[in-house]
Amino acid sequence: MNISTHPERVAAGSTAAPDNAAASGRILVWDWPTRIGHWLLAGSFAIAWLTAESESWRNVHVASGYLFGAVVAFRLVWGLVGTRYARFSEFVKSPRAAWRYLTSLLGPRPQHTVGHNPAGAWAIVALLVLGAISVVSGWLTFNEVGGELFEELHEGASNAALAVVGIHLIGVATGSLIHRENLIGSMFSGLKRGAANAAIVGARGWAGLLLLVWVVAVVTFLMR
Ligand code: HEM
Ligand code: HEM
Numbered sequence: 001m002n003i004s005t006h007p008e009r010v011a012a013g014s015t016a017a018p019d020n021a022a023a024s025g026r027i028l029v030w031d032w033p034t035r036i037g038h039w040l041l042a043g044s045f046a047i048a049w050l051t052a053e054s055e056s057w058r059n060v061h062v063a064s065g066y067l068f069g070a071v072v073a074f075r076l077v078w079g080l081v082g083t084r085y086a087r088f089s090e091f092v093k094s095p096r097a098a099w100r101y102l103t104s105l106l107g108p109r110p111q112h113t114v115g116h117n118p119a120g121a122w123a124i125v126a127l128l129v130l131g132a133i134s135v136v137s138g139w140l141t142f143n144e145v146g147g148e149l150f151e152e153l154h155e156g157a158s159n160a161a162l163a164v165v166g167i168h169l170i171g172v173a174t175g176s177l178i179h180r181e182n183l184i185g186s187m188f189s190g191l192k193r194g195a196a197n198a199a200i201v202g203a204r205g206w207a208g209l210l211l212l213v214w215v216v217a218v219v220t221f222l223m224r
Contacts, residue, residue: 026191027199029114031083032208037071038187040215044068045131049162062142063223069135070218072128074211082207083200085115092125093118110178114194117175123168130161 047064051057079088097118104111111117116124137154140146176183179193186192190203 025193025196027114027194027196028190028203029085029192029194029198029200030187030190031086031200031202031204032190033074033078033082033204033211034086035187035190036208036211037075037078040071040211041068041075041127041131044071045161045165049158052158059223062138063219065135065138066219066222067215068131070215071211072131072135073218074214075128078207083202083204085200088125091116091118091121093121095122098122105174105178112179112181112193114192114198120168120171120175123164123171126164127161127168130157130164133157134161 044064044067048061048068051061051064054061078086084090091113098121099119101111101113101118134154134157137150137157140150141154172183175181181193183192
């Protein structure tokens with residue numbers, strides 16, 4: 001259970017230790033692959049978008065798309081074998097849990113989670129799935145397989161991913177304000193508010209390095 005609480009805002013049913021300065025501080029939550037992977041996803045997605053329409057930028061578009069795809073592939077594996085808060089089993093909850101989280105934000109006791117909140121988790125899943133569809137359909141279009149069909153799919157999945165990015169950013173801003181916590185800073189430092197015993201042990205620097213080697217290898221191989 002990764003629900004912790006906010007000062008004076010103890011989530012109903014929470015069994016976690018009170019999340020106040022005395023009982024908890026800033027603890028390590030995001031490992032290196034999660035943090036490096038995130039900013040690679042955000043950067044490569046932005047570059048792919050900015051270069052999507054121009055023929056002369058096609059190589060940059062394709063390379064950034066491959067980079068995005070390589071990170072998504074790594075993230076899918078890391079979601080199974082990574083540290084606690086990176087695991088899908090830890091943060092993917094039922095739609096009902098997501099709804100409960102969202103409605104709690106309107107009340108006096110907003111639920112606070114140490115890892116991803118149950119609503120944000122659905123945006124994360126959608127971004128990974130739509131991103132993967134965009135990369136595969138982009139590759140098929142680029143290699144002139146399937147004609148119009150994959151071209152349409154590529155544009156549709158990419159547009160849908162952009163819409164989810166918008167929702168993702170609204171969610172990040174809302175969560176940061178309501179919980180008075182800098183979630184963007186946490187994606188850099190890896191640190192979030194939580195009880196000491198909820199911290200992950202070790203930031204997995206070696207896996208961060210592995211991710212970098214992996215993405216360079218994939219992009220170099222596919223662009224050769
Ligand atoms: C500048 C733009 C962006 C900012 C400021 C941002 C910020 C964040 C933050 C703060 C989190 C952690 C949320 C939490 O605390 O639960 C997060 C998670 C995530 N974001 Fe973004 N994001 C941005 C763009 C994107 C883009 C473009 C994508 C993909 C298309 C993306 C995909 C994800 C994913 C997959 C996660 C989950 C991280 C993981 O567990 O691996 N983000 N983002
Ligand atoms: C993050 C991943 C990606 C995003 C967000 C993305 C986004 C887009 C978008 C929005 C378009 C439509 C541009 C227009 O209005 O004409 C487009 C076109 C295209 N993309 Fe991607 N793309 C991604 C990855 C890829 C990859 C990996 C490849 C190839 C390996 C690729 C190949 C193409 C090609 C060939 C076109 C032109 C299709 C046409 O002739 O209309 N894309 N992309």
